[in-house]
Amino acid sequence: MSAETPYDFIGGESAIHSLVDRFYFYMDILPEAQGIRAMHQPSLASAKDKLFKFLSGWLGGPNLFIEEFGHPMLRMRHFPFKIGPSERDQWMLCMNKALAEIPMDPRLHSNIQTALQQLATHMINQEPSDSIEPAS
Template identity: 50%
Template structure:
């Protein structure tokens, strides 16, 4: 392994700067969702208030990034796909979520190397959560 490939911290949680920085990222993510017209479909999927979503994403990301397991201590395994099945998540919602998170990472100063790694991981997770889209619609009409 090339020494330059080794992350400078033991976990992404440490790399991002701990709970304070995760909270800053999550708050900016939801603020952008409220402010930017380009995230309207994503915002509409979240209902009238974002406070519950803010807290749960903060708890989840802390653990997902390798920090304290706040989410699993409260709710058990995240079961992300199952918990999101009631919501229509297609390519548009996936792409708006990813765009909003990437913008939030940029605006909160997430290190560029970490941002690139997270962008890839977020894409894999967000794409796996899709429950609407071309392949689903084709299967339903077959």
Template identity: 70%
Template sequence: MTENIQVTPYELAGGETAILSLVERFYFFMDTLPEAAGIRAMHAADLSGARTKLFKFLSGWLGGPDLFIQEYGHPRLRQRHFPFVIDEAARDQWMLCMNKALSEVAMDVNFRENLSQALQQLATHMINQAD
């Protein structure tokens, strides 16, 4: 008898350590890339709260511990982001930082590409203003 063991995207990404690394690199790029200045300006000077929230969100979104929901309730991402002007340029800046961060975290190439595409769809869903 064989067991059907399901592996979550969280595990495929590398678990807590990899997600923490991804978030750290993402905010490093946001904080340092001149081409991400627009998206950086939407954040507080201290990025520690944003780091924590993104880590907790990604953890649950990828099938790991539902840390964000446990602390903050349902993500309601569009609602939470509505106070910010998010257009295609902001989405593209966010994805630039995320793709650079993804490229630095060790994971299967196909999984990385699929994860990037899923994040692109999520980021596109956040758009609330025309360019």
């Protein structure tokens, strides 16, 4: 008998699909997320597929992303995109709204939210655009 994982506790494949669908729904409609929406193709189908496959394995379910694409190497895969604190915050805004719609134990919700925040922060590859240059 295998140990249950976060993937199991939130409802498995159907819950991950719901999470991903809601995440991209918010990315598509929220004016506050237009910066990250602009980084994506007009059709979000490929992005949805990849995020679903990544989250499946990341949460302890089937390693669909690794089976199809190899190791996620998230930072490297996202390096072509300018990701700063603003983009991280836009991503988390959409993810937090989507997570709020998935029924789960509050402690699990908090743990997943914290882990995703850390992951999103790890993707930052740009300095904040509003930084003030030091006086010379």
